[in-house]
Amino acid sequence: MTAVSVDVLRRAEGRVLDLAVELLETATRVDGVRPVSEEAELRLRHGGPDDGRDLVLGQEGRAAAYARLDRDGDGWQAEFVVHPELRRRGLGTVLAERLEDLAGDAPLAVWAHGELPGSTELATSRGWTPTRTLLQMRMPLAGVDPDPRPQLPDDVVVRPFRPGIDEAAWLRVNGRAFAHHPEQGGWTAHDVALREAEPWFDPAGFLLAWRTAPDGTETLLGSHWTKVHPAGEVADEPVGEIYVLGVDPDAQGLRLGRALTDLGLAHLRSRGLTDVLLYVEQDNATAVRLYEGSGFTRFAVDVQWHRAAPRS
Known part of the structure; x- marks a missing residue:
């Protein structure tokens, strides 16, 4: 050479x-x-x-x-x-x-x-x-409930992300939910802005769970940010992704993770997609077992x- x-x-x-x-x-x-x-x-x-x-x-x-x-x-x-x-x-x-x-x-x-x-x-x-x-896992969306109605606490509501309004609250919860993650926990407002400017960004698929206090103030408890990969990027057809799913540690026990997962998957199915992917650390045995039990299988390895x- x-x-x-x-x-x-x-x-x-x-x-x-x-x-x-x-x-x-x-x-x-x-x-x-x-x-x-x-x-x-x-x-x-x-x-x-x-x-x-x-x-x-x-x-x-x-x-x-x-x-x-x-x-x-x-x-x-x-x-x-x-x-x-x-x-x-x-x-x-x-x-x-x-x-x-x-x-x-x-x-x-x-x-x-x-x-x-x-x-x-x-x-x-x-x-x-x-x-x-890092494992990439995939699952068909055919068996996903197209209209999930999770049981949430009376003071909790799930609604789409509002660009220009919800960034600070999301960054706070993301930092707490992924405090020990080597990449995800350090995201900044600039990181979010870059993704908001990407062609794939869709606030309708970015679901946030809010708790409303008696005085009307709201606190973000968790979120499920979904993504759609265009045809040709990860498969011949478009593929959905559980992009970022996180719950504030103080909100653990409310089953928000399951509720947000079901609502996000239903959104991806409503887009006409047939498959969804996610990434998870291989040594996170609990999460891997959970995803496998939900129907995900191992697809690729980084x-x-x-x-x-x-x-x-």
Whole structure:
């Protein structure tokens, strides 16, 4: 293989950005899984934290490989993809070496989406070890109750999200519900705004459970944010997703999680969708059993690999 170079950019723009996005779309179509997370793609298209970087390897007039590198506590987190037509040529190794150089002495975690054979081979060849496994689970919507009527406390009502009004309340509850989650618990108003601007955003499928006090004040207790993936993104047909489902710890015991789940699934079915997906940590055995008992089955696996120390 001839020598190749990797452009390390504060932010990909113009033609470089277009080529990187085209690479992600091509890899999604060929592999059947998204090559990077939604968060990484949003940061590619809209920019991210000041210390984050886009890495682009150009070859043959296209983006041959792309990576997103961001700070993660005391270390770094990355995701990358090689063009399907240019794999097995050492380009993944070039990108991995560049990521390790940029991480320096700090820990480096790299996500491999879909657990493709080439990703596993590359990671193990560099001495990386798997530290997290994220399951994608799917379920048909045919058996979902199209008109659930969950029994809620008399002072609790579920209604759709109101853009420009409900963001602060949702962020507060999301932070409490996912206080120990490495990604979800740290969302900001900017993260929500980016998603509100996405073509898939639909406030009618973003359901919030509110409690009304005797004086009329309302407190958000939990929510179910659903999403619809367009045809060609995760399947040939559109697919729904349990995108974010969270209940304030102080509201546990009210069965709001079950109620919000049923209402969200009914909404997705009303959109004419046939399947729904969700993501869950493999080591969350309680949640996995719950979803399996509800009819979800394992569909795909994302693995996070970890390099604790620089290679000698």
